[in-house]
Amino acid sequence: MKLDRSEQLNKEAHNVILGGVNSPSRSFKGVGGGTPVFMKKGKGAYFWDEDGNQYIDYLAAYGPIITGHAHPHITAAIKAAAEDGVLYGTPTAYENHFADMLREAIPSLERLRFVNSGTEAVMTTIRVARAYTGRNKIIKFAGCYHGHSDLVLVAAGSGPSTTGNPDSAGVTKNIAEEVITVPFNDPQALEEALNYWGDDVAAVLVEPIVGNFGIVEPAEGFLQTVNHLAHSNETLVIYDEVITAFRFMYGGAQNLLGVEPDLTALGKIIGGGLPIGAYGGKKAIMEQVSPLGPAYQAGTMAGNPASIRAGIACLEVLREPNVYEKLDDLGKQLEDGLQKSADTYDIPVTINRLKGALTLYFDTTHVSNYEHAENSSSQMFAYFFKQMLKRGINLAPSKFEAWFLTIAHTHEDVEKTIKAASDVFSNWSNE
Ligand code: PMP
16 A cells, blocks of 8 residues: 555644644554554545545544535535535524534433533533532543543543543643542442542533543443432532434433433534534533623634534434444444454454444453553554554554444445454464
8 A cells, every 4th residue: 555645744744733633643653653644535434545545434533423424414514504604703593403403312401502622512511510519629530531621631541541641741730639530430439539529529520431441331320320429419410422422322322321410511423523512401500601600611613603504414314214223233243243353363352332333452351441441452453553554444543442333334344344354363463
């Protein structure tokens, strides 16, 4: 596979874009270095790079592209939005309509606000929780990533862990002290933390189904216990559903699991590929936010018609029958094929999958928390990643990320992917 143009563009990028990339996860630091592939076009389940190579894509832009690239319905909505002007700075009917769609799908969003990214959404839920409770601290779970605002860059999985910075420099000690980190799926650790710091804990922040040290589901009853422990301490519960909302069903992980948080942060899928975030929750809590209350949040780009119309179009596609059945079906085929092939060639793997999202860990230990995920082999993942890329399969360049299927993938694409993996497993070498 020729990658001359990507190599050239990467060199040029380094002269002007810090580190050559606009988000650290896109560098190949987590897979031992190398040149990131510069993609030129995406359509459906496929990418074409600057050298003309074709790939089956499982990155899905780290999650948002659940309908496949350039889905015609979403593309039409974006085109129409461009024709009508992309930014007004006034309210629009589209925002009302989209907010209604979201609340219908996720009823705990009694009131909500649109912002521009998952980072902003989570950051603001924390501010609102502090305003409402008059408390300072939050509890988060080790390895969960909640964007790059100061408070949550402590024990952050995903990109920060991949690049070796789970605790970011530049976050002051005072801020880091406001964050308590406990292991996911460990109710006792949460209880102890709440007993110790309880009267100053504003919120427990959690990805209800983890997507940032791979796909990790909560143990039976874990989220119910989180709610119970938090609420008996007058602490709020915030779900970061930036990855999970509309990922596993038309609605949130909270619908799927039958538990309700006080506040929810959304992003990724709800923008249909354009920049977006949203946060919301119980009316009485949300009324803390300006102009009704004293907690400030604003945005020049917030609720812009282009993102909103793309988001509406994306949900319209996801509301069609059998979308999630299809994702589950493809996911099962992929999981079964990868597992069978790894077993055939004695490659130690564990696959965590829920519907159309899965993570392949190079380890046979069951992965239910960050420590397990961290202990899976980075070296084996790096080798596998690069060999798959050479065979035209585009994965996220990190052992902590998920593979995302889209509704554009076919059984044939998955079969080709399994074949590529078998080929890698059968020629395995750690050199
Ligand atoms: N929360 C979660 C669970 C995420 O996975 C991410 C992004 N990977 C974020 C928040 C931050 O979202 P954004 O990158 O849009 O700021």
